[in-house]
Amino acid sequence: MAEQTNHIIRKIDPTGNVTTFAGEAGVSGNRDGQSTTAQFNYPSDIAIDNAGNIYVADAKNHLIRKIDSSGNVITFAGQAGVSGSVDGGTEATFSRPSGIASDNSGNIYVVDRDSNLIRKITTSGNVTTIAGQNGSGSNDGQGTNATFNVPVDVAIDISGNLYIADRNNHLIRKINTSGYVSTIAGQAGVYGSENGYGEISKFYMPYGVAVNDQGEIFVADNFNHLIRKLSVTSSSSNQNDNNTYLEIFRGNTQHTVTEGIIST
CATH class of the missing domain: 2.40.10.500 (Thrombin, subunit H)
Structure with a gap:
């Protein structure tokens, strides 16, 4: 689970035991590395793919982070501290990503809260906008013709x-x-x-x-x-x-x- 204000990812095992899995409690940052030394800034949600990789919506860093099976944390998409809605590869930007999910093919879906967009990240790290527009609304419709209001x-x-x-x-x-x-x-x-x-x-x-x-x-x-x-x-x-x-x-x-x- 993502514990936002402590800036950490917690793990609860089947017996109910809680441990800190990644991040430094009470310390915000955007440092990659091994789970115990990596840093997050208001992580809001996590998703797990079929391979066991964990993806983190690192909200105030405007990043999507990835924790692999060995516990190594990397920046998977976005630019640290840069808010925006640019699609693409390394140039892609997010604006306070808050929700995240993974499909059976390993694609990641992100609710880009402050941009009012729904984004898709392929396994290769390419980011596209699949629904919503910059600007708020409640219109239904195809893809980017639809609008949201703080999803x-x-x-x-x-x-x-x-x-x-x-x-x-x-x-x-x-x-x-x-x-x-x-x-x-x-x-x-x-x-x-x-x-x-x-x-x-x-x-x-x-x-x-x-x-x-x-x-x-x-x-x-x-x-x-x-x-x-x-x-x-x-x-x-x-x-x-x-x-x-x-x-x-x-x-x-x-x-x-x-x-x-x-x-x-």
């Missing part, structure tokens, strides 16, 4: 669809394998905790998103202090049709309500 996290399902916690829009967005961005839950710019059909349901600053092998989506609904669950089955009639069922769990994990929502 903060990303998850990927077994089919390769991406799910985005679009924080300031109070939305959960989906990017399908064709690159089309759709809204699957919430109302743009309207916060709340209501359940119901797609245009009725509400979130309040969703901050984290995860998806399991059954395609169920779990959302950390930050300002509502809730964990939300969406079960999604896609319709073949339209590229952004979804049948979505929303369950809400409170902080003590007690199941409180289940209602159906349909988002089109």
Whole structure:
């Protein structure tokens, strides 16, 4: 896990024992090297690829870092201390990357928070923008025709669809394998905790998103202090049709309500 304000990556083993895996506790920096001497600056999220490499969204360094199986930390993409949204190889830049996920082919997907972009990094380190524009909005659409408003996290399902916690829009967005961005839950710019059909349901600053092998989506609904669950089955009639069922769990994990929502 990424422990942001301590600037470290922690490991929790199956027995619940917690150790510091990389970084120096309480010390910020951008130093590469062995895990115990490397430094991070507000690491926000991690992803693990099929080879066991760990990728870190190093937010305030504007970097993506990689920790290999031997514990060596390198800068994988971005330029230390340089904020931007340039695509490419070594010239690529990020602007406070906050969420990260890896697909089965080893590609890395990054929520570039302050640029309102979703970026893709290939295994060779080439960076492209797959969705969003510089500037905020809530438009659905193909790839870079869509807009976000401070997206903060990303998850990927077994089919390769991406799910985005679009924080300031109070939305959960989906990017399908064709690159089309759709809204699957919430109302743009309207916060709340209501359940119901797609245009009725509400979130309040969703901050984290995860998806399991059954395609169920779990959302950390930050300002509502809730964990939300969406079960999604896609319709073949339209590229952004979804049948979505929303369950809400409170902080003590007690199941409180289940209602159906349909988002089109």
